[in-house]
Amino acid sequence: MDKDAAEYTSSLIFDRNLFEYDIMTDFAHLIALNECGLISNTELKKLLSLLLQLYREGFNKLEASYDVEDVHIAIEGWLAEKVGNIAGKLQTARSRNDQVATDLRLAMREKLLELLDSLLSFERTILTFAERSSSKLAIGFTHLQHASPITFGHYFLAYFDMLLRDLNRAISAFDVTNRSPLGSGALATSSFRINRKKTAELLGFDSLVENSLDAVSSRDFLLDSTYASLSIMLTLSKLAEDIIIYSTTEFSIFELPDSLSSTSSIMPQKKNPDVAEIVRARTGMVVGEFTSIASILKALPIGYNRDLQEVSVHSFQSVRTATESIRIMNKVVKGLKINEERVREILSDGFSNATDLAEGLVKDYNINFRDAHRIVGKTVKLAIERKKALVDIDPKVLEGVIFEVTGRKVKVDKKYIVQLLNAERVLYERGTGGPSEREVKRMVDERKENLKRVEEEVKRRKSRVDESKKNLFDIVKKIVR
Numbered sequence: 001m002d003k004d005a006a007e008y009t010s011s012l013i014f015d016r017n018l019f020e021y022d023i024m025t026d027f028a029h030l031i032a033l034n035e036c037g038l039i040s041n042t043e044l045k046k047l048l049s050l051l052l053q054l055y056r057e058g059f060n061k062l063e064a065s066y067d068v069e070d071v072h073i074a075i076e077g078w079l080a081e082k083v084g085n086i087a088g089k090l091q092t093a094r095s096r097n098d099q100v101a102t103d104l105r106l107a108m109r110e111k112l113l114e115l116l117d118s119l120l121s122f123e124r125t126i127l128t129f130a131e132r133s134s135s136k137l138a139i140g141f142t143h144l145q146h147a148s149p150i151t152f153g154h155y156f157l158a159y160f161d162m163l164l165r166d167l168n169r170a171i172s173a174f175d176v177t178n179r180s181p182l183g184s185g186a187l188a189t190s191s192f193r194i195n196r197k198k199t200a201e202l203l204g205f206d207s208l209v210e211n212s213l214d215a216v217s218s219r220d221f222l223l224d225s226t227y228a229s230l231s232i233m234l235t236l237s238k239l240a241e242d243i244i245i246y247s248t249t250e251f252s253i254f255e256l257p258d259s260l261s262s263t264s265s266i267m268p269q270k271k272n273p274d275v276a277e278i279v280r281a282r283t284g285m286v287v288g289e290f291t292s293i294a295s296i297l298k299a300l301p302i303g304y305n306r307d308l309q310e311v312s313v314h315s316f317q318s319v320r321t322a323t324e325s326i327r328i329m330n331k332v333v334k335g336l337k338i339n340e341e342r343v344r345e346i347l348s349d350g351f352s353n354a355t356d357l358a359e360g361l362v363k364d365y366n367i368n369f370r371d372a373h374r375i376v377g378k379t380v381k382l383a384i385e386r387k388k389a390l391v392d393i394d395p396k397v398l399e400g401v402i403f404e405v406t407g408r409k410v411k412v413d414k415k416y417i418v419q420l421l422n423a424e425r426v427l428y429e430r431g432t433g434g435p436s437e438r439e440v441k442r443m444v445d446e447r448k449e450n451l452k453r454v455e456e457e458v459k460r461r462k463s464r465v466d467e468s469k470k471n472l473f474d475i476v477k478k479i480v481r
């Protein structure tokens, strides 16, 4: 190949990520070749011991130049240099097409386990935070306008639940990934009867990607990992945006620890939420990665096409970004200070309890909700004109509006309004899944159980991967000895 073309099409720079997995794939494949008599015991021993040596010495030992097509060629070349002809047997019953698909799956499942580990740890932080702030007053927004008082327990549990769904997406990406394409050959298997189930088991896969054409043509498992990462980033970007807004002087609801914010090089009073801003920006990058992959896969004819190579880098990058972003946001949330005084101050001069006045009119004055909504709307308008909070409105004014809307003369007590609009009472009244301390505590308890269950799920997968890896290396070492 022309040197420039070879360099242009090479995947060697990315393939550093696949190095150790390519060797593991070789191990499993060689053992299977030996089992069906395609290589002798001596050849097996020789090749395994060299590959084990290479594994220990690492990628750089290959000393491959960047016009080498990929890591598979580089390793085969390295072997050929050491043992000559026997190296040529390695590719019996195998193609780089099933090989790279196998390597990618082995590598990605471990990246997903790291992602899951950081996400579980973040979930624990959030749940603790939610529990500690189960009764801490917060403001709920819609359209970024004051909507209703809530609690920070309720607020953080919302993030907990979003991230738990994200976590389940990552687990399901893992399960889609953890299947073996090895033995599919270029697309149609081969005439050698190697045992695909055996290699799958040696590599700790749950099952086969059985159809060999599907196995070499598909990268949807990488799209799944990228989508899981994207959906995590979308959740994190929401939290990041909240943090950015809530920590402005105007809101002053959150305060970031000094160690996680920066200052301006000219304005010493500034405390900037840089981490949250970078999370927000990197979310955009992951959107791009997802789009890149989908665009590469779109209308690609079935069978292996070199385009597939270009999917890998985006999916691994997106998972890395998600993992790093979770880790840093975990720190940010741990260090977050909530200014509850400020929340009370904002709530006291706002109208976030207007719905509760309307609901009170329904319950205690038998007014239908639409009328009650109209009454409170008009009352709020009058309160704003008089520069008063809703709670401070003269009961006579409210009585007047009720008459205007319903034609009914009723008596409203000042004490009634004050009690009705008290934020704690408002919260207390709220129903299932709502912001009351009672509901938050119930939800926290349930979620502690849920989290334990998911932790077990992840642990089970991780142990299986770790054990199979250890097992494979034990087998190899035993043969080499």
Ligand code: ARG
Residues within 6 Å of the ligand: 011, 069, 070, 096, 097, 100, 304, 306, 308, 309, 310
């Ligand atoms: N570097 C390639 C990739 O990542 C490996 C497979 C190459 N196969 C081929 N038929 N050229 O997809």
